[in-house]
Amino acid sequence: MKRQIPVFLVGMFGLFMIFQYFVPHESSEWVYEFLLDWTIIIGIFAMALGLWSMYRVAVDKIVTRKPNWGYSYLTLTGLVTMMLFGFTTQNGERWGWFFPFVITLNLTFIMIIQARQAKQGGRSLFLGLAAVFFVATILIGILDDAWAFHFRTAEGLRSTMFVAFFDNILIPIFATMFSLLAFFIASAAYRAFRARNLMATLLLMAALVVMMRFNPYFGPISPYLSDASNWLMNVPNLAAQRAIIIGVGLGIVATALKVILGIERGYMGKG
Amino acid sequence: MDIFERLMKLDRRWVFLFLIIVCVVTYAFDFPVPILVEPEVKAIFDFVDSLPPGEIVMVPIDYDPGSLAELHPMTYAIVEQCWRKNLKVLFTALSQNAPGMADQAIRDISDSLKVEKEYNGVAYPPREIVNGEDFVFLGYKPYPSIIILSMGQNFRLPFPTDYYGTPLDSLPMMKGVQNYDDVACVIDISGTNSTDYWISYGQGRYGFPLAIGVTGVSTAQYYPFYGSGQIFGIMGGMLGAAQYEDLADNPGLAKDGMRVQLYAHMMIIAFIILGNIGYFVSGRRAKVEGVK
Numbered sequence: 001m002k003r004q005i006p007v008f009l010v011g012m013f014g015l016f017m018i019f020q021y022f023v024p025h026e027s028s029e030w031v032y033e034f035l036l037d038w039t040i041i042i043g044i045f046a047m048a049l050g051l052w053s054m055y056r057v058a059v060d061k062i063v064t065r066k067p068n069w070g071y072s073y074l075t076l077t078g079l080v081t082m083m084l085f086g087f088t089t090q091n092g093e094r095w096g097w098f099f100p101f102v103i104t105l106n107l108t109f110i111m112i113i114q115a116r117q118a119k120q121g122g123r124s125l126f127l128g129l130a131a132v133f134f135v136a137t138i139l140i141g142i143l144d145d146a147w148a149f150h151f152r153t154a155e156g157l158r159s160t161m162f163v164a165f166f167d168n169i170l171i172p173i174f175a176t177m178f179s180l181l182a183f184f185i186a187s188a189a190y191r192a193f194r195a196r197n198l199m200a201t202l203l204l205m206a207a208l209v210v211m212m213r214f215n216p217y218f219g220p221i222s223p224y225l226s227d228a229s230n231w232l233m234n235v236p237n238l239a240a241q242r243a244i245i246i247g248v249g250l251g252i253v254a255t256a257l258k259v260i261l262g263i264e265r266g267y268m269g270k271g
Numbered sequence: 272m273d274i275f276e277r278l279m280k281l282d283r284r285w286v287f288l289f290l291i292i293v294c295v296v297t298y299a300f301d302f303p304v305p306i307l308v309e310p311e312v313k314a315i316f317d318f319v320d321s322l323p324p325g326e327i328v329m330v331p332i333d334y335d336p337g338s339l340a341e342l343h344p345m346t347y348a349i350v351e352q353c354w355r356k357n358l359k360v361l362f363t364a365l366s367q368n369a370p371g372m373a374d375q376a377i378r379d380i381s382d383s384l385k386v387e388k389e390y391n392g393v394a395y396p397p398r399e400i401v402n403g404e405d406f407v408f409l410g411y412k413p414y415p416s417i418i419i420l421s422m423g424q425n426f427r428l429p430f431p432t433d434y435y436g437t438p439l440d441s442l443p444m445m446k447g448v449q450n451y452d453d454v455a456c457v458i459d460i461s462g463t464n465s466t467d468y469w470i471s472y473g474q475g476r477y478g479f480p481l482a483i484g485v486t487g488v489s490t491a492q493y494y495p496f497y498g499s500g501q502i503f504g505i506m507g508g509m510l511g512a513a514q515y516e517d518l519a520d521n522p523g524l525a526k527d528g529m530r531v532q533l534y535a536h537m538m539i540i541a542f543i544i545l546g547n548i549g550y551f552v553s554g555r556r557a558k559v560e561g562v563k
Contacts, residue, residue, distance in 0.1 A: 021476075033428060036421045040429055043414040166371040174336030174368070182535070186290050187283040190542045194550050208543070211536045214510060216305040226307060233494055242495040 007262040014260035054079070063117040076113075077106050085162035087149050096146025101137060108133040206232055275556070278549030289538055297534045304530045306517040311497055315482045315504035316518040318456060319349065324357035326455040327448065331469065332376065333415070335368040338462030338486050344512035344525035345460050345484040346376045352519050354384055354405060355395045359444050361454060362408040363422075363430075365415040365465050370434060373408060390520040402435070403442035410434030415465040416472050423477040425449050456480040456503075470496055484511060 013035065020028045058072035084102055111130035115123045150159075195201040213229035216222065258264035319328060330350060334342045353360050362377070364370045381400040388395055400406065409430040412418045421429040426448065432438050439445045447453065457479055459469045466483050470493075474481040480503055483493060487508025496502045506515055509532055512525035 029424070033421075033424050036417060036424065036428060039414065039417045040412060040421065043412075043417065047413055163371075163374070167375060170368070170371070171336040171339060171375075175339050178337040179340070183287045183290055186535070186539050186542070187286045189539050190281070190283075190286055190546050193543045193546070195547055196550075204543070204547075208540060211540060214307050215533065215537070216307075217537075222307075230309070233491060234498065237491050238494045238498050241492050242498075245495055 003268065006268055011260050011262060059113055062113055073110060076109060080106055080109060082165065085159055085165060087151055088147050089150055089159040090147050091145060094146050097140045097144040098147045101140040104133045104137040108137060275549045275552040278545055279553055286542060290535060293534050293538045294531050297531045302530060304533055306513050308514045308518060311505040312511050312514040313518060315458065315506065316515060318503060319352055322358055322455050327359045327361050327453065328353050329361040329454045329457040331363045331365055331457065331459045332369050332373040333366045333459060333465040334372060334462030335366055336372065340528065341486050341508045341512065342460050342462055342484060343376065344523050345506050345515060347380055347523055348512065348515045348519050348521055349458055350376065350380050351383060351521060354380065354400060355390065360406040362406060364411045365418055366463050370411045377406065377408060404444055407442055407444050408434040416468040419468050419473045423450055451477045451479040454479065456482065458482045458484065460484040462486050466493065470501055474501055
């Protein structure tokens with residue numbers, strides 16, 4: 001039964017999704033919308049699972065003292081801090097005790113994790129400290145009225161700290177990481193684009209034409225370069241990409257049919 | 272070791288050094304770079320330009336900060352053009368970090384609308400952009416394919432409220448707006464594979480006019496869809512964004528970055544040529560010495 005029920009459900013819903021595509025009847029649409037709703041709900045549960053999984057991996061790394069375990073604290077602190085920033089905002093001009101609140105909450109988590117890997121004597125010390133920090137967090141949360149929690153409102157999502165951290169920390173970090181690619185691509189292009197044989201020469205020529213297509217300093221040959229580049233994109237590239245897309249599409253259809261008919265059961269794991 | 276052999280064994284740090292010098296110098300000195308506009312970019316501009324005031328343009332912002340340099344200028348140019356022309360914009364964000372990108376873009380573009388500007392000889396008075404009237408930001412939900420399919424039925428199915436928690440029915444812009452039938456077009460700006468979903472599950476199933484703005488590296492793979500008419504326009508990378516800015520007469524980050532990209536490309540081309548000279552000369556020399 002452990003295998004038959006999932007195979008039956010997958011087959012039934014898979015066949016329905018094919019069926020409803022060709023039947024624009026009201027009842028078919030209703031079931032279709034109902035299933036889409038369910039898929040979104042399941043998807044959101046998967047996100048929560050992902051969050052839990054990330055937490056577990058980070059904590060395990062710290063507890064077992066794996067290489068670079070210290071960075072896992074940074075991951076967890078970032079996670080807790082950004083979540084807090086996303087749900088809190090100032091009531092007036094000042095933040096009051098908000099930052100001690102963020103620090104004590106993070107310290108509570110850190111002490112609990114430290115307690116997990118500490119020996120008997122140390123464990124009670126860390127748990128005691130965790131309790132102290134937790135009480136401090138609760139007291140600040142109750143007594144400080146300079147800021148408040150805003151779940152699912154414009155105030156929470158436009159929290160100054162959340163936006164400031166996103167704009168001034170996350171964006172530059174991502175942008176920097178991506179920008180580094182330019183250097184490696186330049187170095188790789190220097191080494192890889194050598195006219196070693198006919199195919200490599202064709203690749204080299206195509207790359208040069210596409211890179212030079214909008215160069216305004218080539219004078220009268222600029223329009224020809226532009227035309228050549230457009231031809232490369234719209235004829236050989238289009239033909240090759242179309243072949244790949246059709247091949248991938250047929251592969252997807254074949255795999256989907258195998259899943260619906262119960263031939264492919266990899267999604268069930270070993271079961 | 273002679274110069275040709277040295278060229279063959281050039282340390283990559285020299286390439287890095289030259290590249291950074293070229294980038295810094297060209298960024299520091301402001302000079303214009305002529306932009307040649309491609310038909311696939313002009314098609315998007317012309318489509319948006321031809322829309323009457325009050326129409327809704329849907330702009331899914333499906334990119335993370337990593338693709339910011341290439342894709343943010345596209346968003347800025349298109350959305351500013353829409354708002355200057357009194358079009359309404361429906362935003363979504365189907366990538367994890369995209370809500371932050373969309374939020375930043377909405378804030379910045381709203382601010383730039385507060386100033387009077389002239390584009391292509393037409394003066395546009397300053398105006399205040401109002402949430403719920405000039406735009407609605409639906410927000411983020413995971414699994415783009417499912418969300419795109421759901422929005423085809425009704426925007427309220429995946430997004431009963433907007434990003435800020437306001438029910439869609441209480442937003443003036445969303446009155447009578449049910450699904451893709453009520454938007455003039457979708458212009459997906461994406462640094463992820465959500466573009467594939469917009470083509471397959473969105474345009475393929477619901478048949479709305481779709482245009483895309485994608486990163487430079489993934490531009491080539493979408494030409495088959497442009498050739499087949501499934502998408503009516505493509506903006507590829509910073510070059511595509513610069514072309515749009517040029518058409519909109521609204522120079523921004525992309526046109527600013529084009530001179531850096533142009534000279535960086537020329538430097539890379541020069542290095543490729545030098546590498547090939549070294550390869551041929553040292554190869555020929557080795558052959559001659561082998562004969563002796």
